[in-house]
Amino acid sequence: MWVRFLIAQDQQIAAAKIVAELTQRGIKIHSAESGITEGVGLVIFDQFSEELIKLVSGESHHYKNRLLAIHCNKLTPDHARSLMQSGATDILGLLNSESIIDEILARILRWEAVDNLLESPYIKSNLIGESPAWKNVLRQLVEVSHFTDAPVLIQGESGTGKELVARLVHELDRRKQKKELVVLDCSTITPELSGSEFFGHERGAFTGAVAARDGAFALADQGTLFLDEVGELPLHLQTQLLRVIQEQTYKRVGGNVWQRTSFRLVCATNRNLWTQVQKGEFRADLYFRLASFVCQLPPLHERQEDILPLARYFLRAASTPDYVLELDTAVEEYLLNRTYPGNIRDLRQVVMRLMCRHAGKGTITLGCIPPDDREYWYHHHAVWHEGGFELAIRRGLMHGAGLKDLSRMAEETAIRIAVEEAEGNLQQAALRLGVTDRTLQLRRAARREA
Structure with missing residues (x-):
């Protein structure tokens, strides 16, 4: 942990006590003279200033590093907001805080636990990407998945990895006797069998019900229920789902006995559910039940840095164990400059098409690009500063940079x-x-x- 002081002489004794107590609690502290600014940072200040904003902005590295700001005097809401926008992870007040050390330690331990999970084999091997947009989403998702049992609503365009994220929520859930993840695609449910899919049915409940059957609520008991494309649910099913979430009880179709169920709910949609609520197409009370935490997955054009790592991941997955194919530099440029309307799923399909045309064990070259894709590349060759770079500039201007x-x-x-x-x-x-x-x-x- 590194520490920086921006305080007057009369405040330095109190600040030094904080550092001494943290050291006694086993926290290794690096001073300004060490030049170390990696990992968790602590900035103690007494006045809001441009120097403070510059320090926070520079050392947070676009929120890559965790930075805790501690103020010795009163801080206005506007100044606090500016600090957070500059890259501070959290802000604490030193005045009238007898538990300041415990508060600092609690945050450090939580952030370290989240960072350790981000480096775990499961995440490293299944959720590929190092771009700021992706890491920011992933860090929030890991924290909510592991340290809470809150319902999670995953929103994003088609092909952004919503089911993979849902499986991560289930994987990180800390329930001791956690059972299975049950996946139900709401877009494939027919009106005639919708009740049976969710509630199950008794034998003879309807024509063709030759045996009793468990529905999704029973199968997900003590586990996780993942409702994919939840925005496709008709209103009558939304009402029934809301009741089960609230009461944790249900009846099978054709049954008279109340059954109990307890599951973590994860939902996904490529629609804007709040817009559907405003149009009257989705129940507001159900939306607020589902949206305890909303995870908005970024499209691939906002994750330019992740295109090549993802492409190499797909190559490794499709290659033989004794030889992993590599990409020629020109092919890498082609992948970086191409558009991906279908996002990660689209990128995977492109990589598979390259492999279909590849012969031998050498590098994948420009000749492996299908002819119909080459024409698009020739006529729509993007310059390097389009896309993500322009988006970052627009955001900077919006925030007053x-x-x-x-x-x-x-x-x-x-x-x-x-x-x-x-x-x-x-x-x-x-x-x-x-x-x-x-x-x-x-x-x-x-x-x-x-």
């Missing part, structure tokens, strides 16, 4: 990515950035001193 701030952030981001991809080798990073080693060192030093 000026040209100077935008330029600085673009430069810092380019340097950080180049150094990360060069695994810390400044010479390689400088070559890629088109500057000298000395220039890169000076830019990084100036940033640390700023």
